Amino acid sequence: DQQVKQNSPSLSVQEGRISILNCDYTNSMFDYFLWYKKYPAEGPTFLISISSIKDKNEDGRFTVFLNKSAKHLSLHIVPSQPGDSAVYFCAASLNYGGSQGNLIFGKGTKLSVKP
């Protein structure tokens, strides 16, 4: 049973436009959410995170929105650049910061930004 779901395996966006990547989760006890970006033949790279006590977190071109009632989060990239083309993983954690703060990952969404 998947606790973190990324239902879109791929997304194609034009350069300069907004990219919206979505993630749903089933466990209401998750208290921390993270997005990782992965290029081929490299390990995932931390991008941005959000605590369950917030509904928005912004870092430059990247914004993560959390809707706890819908158990849904999204990553917005504005404006999208060709270098953003990668696989994006959503991850969630229980008791983040504690000894049980292990990450549960979704399957990923492959973003392609076309020039």
Add this chain to the structure above:
Amino acid sequence: EAGVAQSPRYKIIEKRQSVAFWCNPISGHATLYWYQQILGQGPKLLIQFQNNGVVDDSQLPKDRFSAERLKGVDSTLKIQPAKLEDSAVYLCASSLRRGTMTYEQYFGPGTRLTVT
């Protein structure tokens, strides 16, 4: 700052053989993780160490997988004997821990294992 180092980057073995992977975390990171990423899936945690002690190994197939972190720094993950379904990328990650807080995980490049 040097990142998480892993070796080898690629490994091809036959089923029933054994294999070992090595990880050197970021200096000062007390927490170390091993993940398995099967093609088309997200990473799945196998084992978590805090210094040289195991915090969580509930998803480690202990009949064939073993891991150790001697002296609380480098770690090795071993598979013996390997099965076809073990073909995956094995990722090592580390994170900083101050007091009771554990911070974001930083991943190494991974080892791609192919079992034939």
